Amino acid sequence: MTSDPSAAATARIDTWLWAVRVYRTRSLATQACKAGHVKINGESVKPSHMVRAGDEVRVRVAHERILGVKGILLKRVSAPLAAEAVDDRTPPPPPREETPDQVLRDLASGRPTKRDRRAITRLRGY
Template sequence: MRIDKYLWSIRYFKTRNMASEACKKGHVRINGKTVKPSREVYKMDEIMVRKNQINYELCVLDVPTSRVSAKLVDIYRKDTTPKEVFENQKLMQLNKKHTRQKGEGRPTKKERRDIEDYLDESE
């Protein structure tokens, strides 16, 4: 089975076209090598997929004949992604909420009060 079809069938991408684009951009690797969408997938291949700033690491256990339900995905792949990656992603999301991007304008009244309360507590 092709890598783009495999990633679509185990529900890592919503459409096969999105999986194909990820392969073309170099976000998919098999056994450490960047691959084209037409690359065949075999049992025990190690796949690395970069999606949403997370490097998912998968091991192919079996190749499905068609798209499978979400409950049956674990039959066809083993997720070996380290848990630290997901923790780092959560920390990055929390950091984005509290930083002010350049060009966003002046703080709102609520944000200004929060800043003043924070500065008063630190003194």
């Protein structure tokens, strides 16, 4: 054990991601680091890279999340405590475009007529 005071202010990135509940298990966090889905301050990192308060972590889960490190956690804690250690800077998703309702036709009516096709085209916005 070292007597370095800065050692308490750092943690492995895979451990921190697991502790703040970005990934369900530490092994999933490790795999994400190895696959290049985790970047600290714009640089891809290995699972053993140390993270400190003030760093910006970009994680690609289903979408990219941008997290600021406010606190260092070495163990998994309750969700409210984990939320205090993270500054979520992820921008909100863009507004969803409204799509027209699907055109439902009676299956037994056969092929659409020319008038029906024009109505379908108009409804779909082509």
